[in-house]
Amino acid sequence: MTTVGILGGGQLARMLALAGVPLGLRFLVLDPSAESCAGQCAPLQVGGFDDEAALEAFASKVDVVTFDFENVPASSAQWLVERVPVYPNPQALAVAQDRLSEKTLFRELGIPVPAFAAVDSREGLDAALAEIGTPCIIKTRRFGYDGKGQFRIKSLADTDAAWEALGAQAGTVGLIVEGFVAFDREVSVVAVRGRDGEFKAFPLTENWHVDGVLSASLAPATRVSEAMQVQAVDYARRVAEATGYVGVFALELFCRGETLLANEMAPRVHNSGHWTIEGTEVSQFEAHLRAVLGLPLGEPAMRGVACMLNWLGEMPDANAVLALAGGHWHDYGKSARAGRKVGHATLRADDAVALSQALSSVGDALSRQAQVQPVIARLAEG
Incomplete structure (x- = not known):
């Protein structure tokens, strides 16, 4: 049985482990904190990302290594790659860790940037x-x-x-x-590239942020021309191929009219792709595991329309979401703390009208109308 090592023990590692169980995978998570929420779902090794003894023990027990946290020292990733396969590669990780290197790469690839x-x-x-x-x-x-x-x-x-x-x-x-970019909206493309170069992308997603933190994501993004979808996927493909990337990543983009400008890249599964767990045939988490293991990537085809709502600080009451046929609840098992990502909900429906009704119902029940109204308004625009 294959054991996947994950550097970082947050909610992304937790959801990777949950996605990997049906594939018959085992996991080992390395994180400095014994309270890491992924440790509730997978074996946890407590140790620093720059602790060579901890890395040695970790590497000896896994068949492949990946990340849930992009700020793992690139030097540690390089140390590991000499002992066990590591995906994405340390070079891609290093580029994404430095906004200057990242923006420079985008520009060199002909991707518009501020x-x-x-x-x-x-x-x-x-x-x-x-x-x-x-x-x-x-x-x-x-x-x-x-x-x-x-x-x-x-x-x-x-x-x-x-x-x-x-x-x-x-x-x-x-x-x-x-x-500063006077953008019309913020969108992201979550994409995956396999070991053999196979490349696929999820539908373009529109995102809303509050104080710099993701509040809601809608997929597929509305009022997106075929040309814009193709352009976003092309930009993601350029980045993946230039860096030799393997796994899932997100490219965050500013949309100004029909023009897309790259904001940043996240070299991991991404908050704006959480809706894929219920919203697509293969989720971003399963796709990432398939990629790093050299398996067929599967199809990221949508199941209707979906909206993800982020829960920050503390978890609200789950009943309003669970009462809905397309309501799905994700509690990360974290203690409450101001501004902390503690969970999310995904609402999935067959069409925009049904999704709007579900969002309005949840907004009323949880006093979250300010969070859901921008999404409802966008759905009404078609």
């Missing part, structure tokens, strides 16, 4: 603002996610405050300034 410039000093920030203009966003090149590690500069009057907030990190994780 204007950007590296910043390593206060003078460098002034130069970047002179080049890019305001409004813009300054971000850490590494480790920031879900809206963390960034500061929006609305005008030059915000320059000092921005440097005070993030300047100390210029010499450690690095900084990047990105031009």
Whole structure:
């Protein structure tokens, strides 16, 4: 029986393990915390990602290694790849860990991106603002996610405050300034590439964020032309082939009219693809496992329409979702904490009208109308 090693023990590792059980797989999770929620579903080895002894023990017990957490040190991934197959490869991981490397790769591949410039000093920030203009966003090149590690500069009057907030990190994780994009909406394409180069993509998904954290995802995205769908998938394919990527990843995009601009890449299964568990023939989690094991990828064909709602801080009452024929509940087994991703729900229906009704019902029951209304409005637009 094949044992899959997962670096990182969060909800993504948990859902990978749940998807792998029907495939007859075993799992071993490595995470620094004994409380990691994946440990409720799979054997857990407690250890640091940069602890060579822990990595040695981990590698000796698994047949292949993957990630649920992109900030695993690329050096650790490289150490492992000399002992056991690792997917995605350390080079792809390293590119995705650094916003400057990532944006540079996109540009080299002919994928449109917002204007950007590296910043390593206060003078460098002034130069970047002179080049890019305001409004813009300054971000850490590494480790920031879900809206963390960034500061929006609305005008030059915000320059000092921005440097005070993030300047100390210029010499450690690095900084990047990105031009502000007046986008119409945010979309993502979740794609998968196998060991043999087979490539497939899930339908384009529209996403809504609150304070930088994903709130809801709708699939398939409405009002998407065939040309836009093809373009998004082509961009994802370019990235996957250029990096020799194996597994599932997400390419997040800004949509402005018919133009798509790349925001960032997530080298792992992704929050905006959680709806695939019930919404497609093969979920992103099963597809990822198939890819890293060298199995046929399967078909990411949709089952009707679907919406994922993220639960942050604490879990609401499940009854309103479970009462629906297409309602599916996912509790990550985490303790409540402000802003923490603790679970999600997916509502699946045969058509947009039925999905709108289900969303309205859940919104009323859970006092979540502010969360569901943007999705309902988009469905009404067709």
